[in-house]
Amino acid sequence: MLDRPAKIEGPDEAPATFTGNxxxxxxxxxxxxxxxxxxxxxxxxxxxxxxxxxGGLERKEAIGLPGLTEPETMRHYVRLSRKNYSxxxxxxPLGSCTMxxxxxxxxxxxxxxxxxxxxxxxxxxxxxxxxxxxETLAHWLMTLTGMHAVALSPKAGAHGELCGMMxxxxxIAAKGEGASRNVVLIPQSAHGTNPxxxxxxxxxxxxxxxxxxxxxxxxxxxxxxxxxxAAIMLTNxxxxxxxxxxxxxxAQAVHDAGAYFYCxxxxxxxxxxxxxxxxxxxxxxxxxxxxxxxxxHGGGGPGAGPVVLSERLAPFAPVPxxxxxxxxxxxxxxxxxxxxxxxxxxxxxxxxxxxxxLAYMLAHGGDxxxxxxxxxxLSANYVRASLRxxxxxxxxxxxxxxxxxxxxxxxxxxxxxxxxxxxAMIDEGYHPMTMYFPLVVHGAMLIEPTESESKASLDxxxxxxxxxxxxxKEGDAKRFTQAPRYAPRKRVDETLAARKPVLRWSAA
Ligand SMILES: *Cc1c(COP(=O)(O)O)cnc(C)c1O
Numbered sequence: 001m002l003d004r005p006a007k008i009e010g011p012d013e014a015p016a017t018f019t020g021n022x023x024x025x026x027x028x029x030x031x032x033x034x035x036x037x038x039x040x041x042x043x044x045x046x047x048x049x050x051x052x053x054x055g056g057l058e059r060k061e062a063i064g065l066p067g068l069t070e071p072e073t074m075r076h077y078v079r080l081s082r083k084n085y086s087x088x089x090x091x092x093p094l095g096s097c098t099m100x101x102x103x104x105x106x107x108x109x110x111x112x113x114x115x116x117x118x119x120x121x122x123x124x125x126x127x128x129x130x131x132x133x134x135e136t137l138a139h140w141l142m143t144l145t146g147m148h149a150v151a152l153s154p155k156a157g158a159h160g161e162l163c164g165m166m167x168x169x170x171x172i173a174a175k176g177e178g179a180s181r182n183v184v185l186i187p188q189s190a191h192g193t194n195p196x197x198x199x200x201x202x203x204x205x206x207x208x209x210x211x212x213x214x215x216x217x218x219x220x221x222x223x224x225x226x227x228x229x230a231a232i233m234l235t236n237x238x239x240x241x242x243x244x245x246x247x248x249x250x251a252q253a254v255h256d257a258g259a260y261f262y263c264x265x266x267x268x269x270x271x272x273x274x275x276x277x278x279x280x281x282x283x284x285x286x287x288x289x290x291x292x293x294x295x296x297h298g299g300g301g302p303g304a305g306p307v308v309l310s311e312r313l314a315p316f317a318p319v320p321x322x323x324x325x326x327x328x329x330x331x332x333x334x335x336x337x338x339x340x341x342x343x344x345x346x347x348x349x350x351x352x353x354x355x356x357x358l359a360y361m362l363a364h365g366g367d368x369x370x371x372x373x374x375x376x377x378l379s380a381n382y383v384r385a386s387l388r389x390x391x392x393x394x395x396x397x398x399x400x401x402x403x404x405x406x407x408x409x410x411x412x413x414x415x416x417x418x419x420x421x422x423x424a425m426i427d428e429g430y431h432p433m434t435m436y437f438p439l440v441v442h443g444a445m446l447i448e449p450t451e452s453e454s455k456a457s458l459d460x461x462x463x464x465x466x467x468x469x470x471x472x473k474e475g476d477a478k479r480f481t482q483a484p485r486y487a488p489r490k491r492v493d494e495t496l497a498a499r500k501p502v503l504r505w506s507a508a
Contacts, residue, residue, distance in 0.1 A: 005498070009455065010120060012445070014446045018424065024080075024082065025082070025083075026079050027488075028076060028079040028080055028469065030390065030505055031066050031068065031073075031076060032066045032505045033505075033508075034066070034068065034072065035065075035066020035067050035068045035072075035077065035464075036066065036067050036068075037062060037064065037065075037066065037067065037070075037137070039067035039068070039225075040067040041067065041068055041069045041070050041072070042272060043072060044104065045123075045321075048263040049413060055226075055497070062114050064428045065230060067472070070338050071333030072377045075147060075248070081259070083488055085363055085431045086298075087099045087100070087101060087102070088453070090429055090430060091430060091431075091449065091453055091457055091461050092431045093430065093431065093432075093433045093447045093448055093449055093461070094240070094431060094432075094433060094434050094448065095296075095403040095433055095434035095446025095447055095448040096191065096266065096267075096403065096404075096434055096437065096446060096448065097291065097298075097407070097434065097448070098266075098267075098269050098291035098292065098448060098450060099297075099298070099431075099448075099450065100269070100291075100294050100450040100451065101377075101450075101452035102294045102295065102356070103294060103296065103359075103360060103363060105359055105363050105387070106294065106295070106355075106356035106359040106360055106363075107258050107356070109355055109356070109359040110356050111350050111384055112216040112355075114127075114129050114130070114132075114322075115129075115133070115351065115352070115355045116352070117330055118130045120346075120347035120348065120351075124330060124331055126252055130351065130501065131322065131329045131330075131331065133354060133355060133358060134152060134328060134348070134349075135322055135324065136320055136358060136466065137152070137306075137331060137354050137357060137358045137361075138306075139149045139188060140358065140361050141287060141306055141308055142480065143366075144272055144273060144276070144366075144369065144397065145265075145268075145276055145277045145278055145282075145287070145308045145434075146276030146277065146278030146279055147277065147278050147285070147308035147309060147310060148278075148308075148309060148310055148311040148314050148323070149308070149309045149311075149317055150164055150306050150307065150308045150309065150315075151167075151306060151307045151309065151317045151318050151321065152306045152321075152322075152348065152349040152354070153318060153344055153347075153348055154286065154304070154305040154306060154307055154321065154344060154345070154349070155302070155303060155304060155305060155345060155349065156288070156290075156303040156304070156305045157193065157264075157265075157266050157288040157291075157303065157305045158193040158196070158197065159286075159288050159305050159311075159344070159345075160265075160286025160287070160288075160304050160305030160306065161193055161194065161197040161233070161262070161264065161286055161305075162197050162200065162201070163284075163286070163305075163307045163318060163344055164262050164283075164285065164286060164307045164309070164313075165184075165197050165198065165201055165231065165233075165262060165284075166201065166316075166318070166341050166344075167284055167307075167309060167313045167315065167316040167317060167318075168230060168231050168260045168262060168283065168284060169201055169230070169341075170316040170339070170341040171312065171313055172230055172260075174196075174316075174339065175476075177258075178390035178426070180228060181227070181228060181229060181230040181259070181451070182202070182204060182228060182230065183204055183205075183226075183228045183229045183230060184198035184203040184204070184205055184206070184229070184230055184231050184232070184233060185204050185206050185207075185221065185225070185229060185231070185232040185233070185254075185259075185440045186198065186205050186206070186207060186208065186209050186233050186347045187207070187208045187209075187210060187216045187223050187234060187238070187344050188194065188207055188208065188209055188210045188232065188237055188439070188440050189210050189235075189239045189240055189438040189439070189440045190234075190235060190239065190264070190438075191235065191239055191264060191266065191437075193264075194233040194235075194264060197233070198233065203230060203231075206224055206356075208220050208221055208224050209461055210240075210440050212395075213242075213395050213396070213398075214238070214240040214242050214395040214405075214440070214441075215238060215240075215242055215243075215244050215245060215246070215293070216234065216238070216244055216246070216250065216396065217246055218246040218249035218250045218253055221250050221253050222253045223255065225253060225254065225257040225259065226257070227257070227258070229254075229257060229259045230259055230260065230281070231254070231259050231260040231261065231262050231283075231448055232250070232254050232259065232260075232261055233260065233262045233263075233264060234250065234261065234263055234264065235263070235264035235266065235267060235272065236263055236264075236267070236277075236280065237267045237270045237401040237402065238267070239403055239437070239438040239446075240395065240405050240438055241244075241380065241400040241401050241402065241405050241442070241446070241448075242395070242398075242401065243262075243270075243271075243401055244398060247280045247281075248279075248280055248281060251280055251281025251282065252281060253279075255269060255281065260283040260284070260313070261280075261281055261282050261283045262282075262283065262284050262388075263280070263282040263284070264285070264286070265277065265285040265286050265287045265288070265292075266286075266288050266291055266310075266483065267401070267402065268285075268288075268291075268292045268404035269291055269292040269372070269373060269376055269402055269450075270373055270376060270377055270401040270403075271373055271401075272292055272369050272370070272372070272373045273366055273367070273369035273370025273371075273372075273373055274370050274373050274374065277308070278310070282310065283309070283310045283312070283313050284307055284308070284309050284310065284313055285307065285308050286305045286306065287305065287306050287307075287309045288303060288304075288305055289303065289304040289305070289306065289350075289353050289354070289356075289357040290302075290303040290304060290353065291408055293356070293357035293361065294356070294357070294360045295352075295353045295356040295357055295360075296356075302350050302351035303350070303353065304349060304350040304352055304354065304357070306349070307438035309502075314421060315338070315339040315340075316339050316340060316341050317333055317340060318335075318339075318341055318343055318344045319333055319334060319335045319338075319340050319343050320333045320338055320347075320348050321340075329492040331348060336444065345454055361495065364478060365425070371451075372451045373402075373451075374497070375451035376402040376448075376449075376451040377400075377401050377402050378449055378451075379402075379449040379450065379453060379458060380400050380402050380403050380404045380447070380448065380449060380502065381399055381400060381404070382449075382455075382458055382462075383404050383447055383449055383461070383462060384400055384404040384460060386462040386466075387404075387406070387462060387465055387466065387469070390410070390465075390466055390469040390470070390473075391406045391445075391465075391469060392406060392407055392408075392409040392410040393406055393407070394406075394407040394409075394441045394442075394444075402448060402450070403446055403447060404447050404448075404450035405438075405441060405444060405447075406444075406445040406447070407441045407442050407443055407444060407445070408442055408443025408444075408445070409442070409467070411443065411472060414472050414473065414475065414477065415475075415477040415481070415482045416438060416472045416477055416481070417443065418435050418444070419435060419436075419485065420477075420480035420481050421445070421468065421480060422435050422445070423426075423480065423483035423486070424468050424480045424483040425464070425465075425468065425481055425486050425492060426483065426484035426486075426487050427479075427483050427484045427486045427487070428468070430461065430464065433445050433446055433447040433448075434446040434447075434448075449461070468480075
């Protein structure tokens with residue numbers, strides 16, 4: 001175990017600087033505050049006078065955009081980017097989100113002109129390579145999951161849920177049961193997008209309680225089933241980082257009741273290459289390429305949520321889809337004459353993410369994908385085993401999958417909350433773990449180290465958390481309740497920020 005380095009003098013003791021900057025941590029106002037309305041960074045000729053054709057609706061005042069020079073603009077964004085924490089800067093243990101390293105080979109391949117410059121409206125005959133890449137990716141996704149078909153176009157996990165549930169809704173309607181099957185079963189521990197998806201499609205949600213051990217038991221599902229149930233939405237491994245041991249029995253019960261099994265595949269990175277969702281009895285499952293297959297995500301950047309489908313749901317998949325006719329590969333753009341539920345999005349999906357995900361798969365190979373899953377599980381269990389004597393686990397001392405869940409029972413009476421603990425991690429240079437999710441666990445701390453971290457990196461992380469845990473137990477509450485002390489904005493009032501967000505800049 002590593003010792004914590006010698007204590008560094010903190011900002012409380014350090015004198016204030018004249019600029020407000022702290023060396024590389026530089027203050028940065030808004031663009032509107034540094035820009036000047038009368039300035040511009042480019043030198044263009046005055047626009048020619050043209051006849052007004054907007055019938056008096058043209059703008060009468062200045063547009064009010066801040067003018068900056070190119071170097072001013074560069075500095076603004078570079079300074080902001082330095083305030084960001086990223087997987088390229090350090091360990092990012094955000095459970096459920098799977099912040100794994102995005103291998104640079106992915107980036108190199110994604111920048112190949114044929115992929116990067118392909119236009120979504122280019123005639124199909126001019127982009128056969130892009131189509132073949134999509135077909136190869138589809139083949140990998142179907143092989144890894146054992147499923148029959150895949151819809152590539154959904155653009156995130158939540159969008160994939162919508163896609164899979166729309167296919168299920170269409171299949172139910174095609175059987176003439178659209179009016180009678182209007183309930184979706186969702187376990188207590190589910191990610192919020194699951195009930196949101198069901199509700200958006202007009203289903204009502206029936207909650208399946210979690211068993212003592214944090215999983216869903218088949219008996220509880222059987223009790224919740226009935227002729228009004230359309231589907232179950234179940235995550236496996238679940239959001240507590242546990243494998244649903246009764247999954248096959250649950251699928252059987254759901255099918256016996258005439259309902260469908262939607263699997264939330266966000267945690268596929270724990271089992272890819274090791275177990276196939278088709279063998280659990282899954283009818284539809286989204287795969288977050290930006291989690292399992294390492295494509296970059298966060299900050300609202302692009303994700304991709306392809307949905308694998310069973311044979312009976314495949315006919316209802318959205319357009320566009322790929323069809324191979326001998327040598328010829330084509331994209332079917334229109335739903336007419338098919339059972340497809342229609343189109344979810346313009347164009348064909350997130351091409352850049354497809355390229356990165358396939359690069360990751362091909363670089364790893366099937367055995368490498370399986371190894372990554374096993375290493376992710378090993379990393380999480382290493383963290384678990386190294387912390388279980390100082391932190392508490394909600395469901396007893398048992399092995400986890402790719403993420404380890406602690407609760408706040410061990411913090412009781414110490415004046416330190418899960419939130420305070422997470423804030424103190426920021427001072428130590430770590431992005432906090434996922435907090436207060438899943439909701440079934442009090443003060444949840446969900447840690448997902450991923451397979452990307454070396455043993456040395458995990459050891460330093462573990463030593464840091466042990467040191468923090470020790471400080472909390474010894475009553476050093478100040479280190480937590482005032483944290484983060486070293487971040488640019490220190491502790492902010494998050495409730496105020498959430499309730500009264502300031503979304504508009506106005507000149508004072
Ligand atoms: C991330 C996640 C989702 C949603 O995926 P997005 O790509 O963020 O839309 C759904 N369910 C679980 C369990 C997740 O972890």
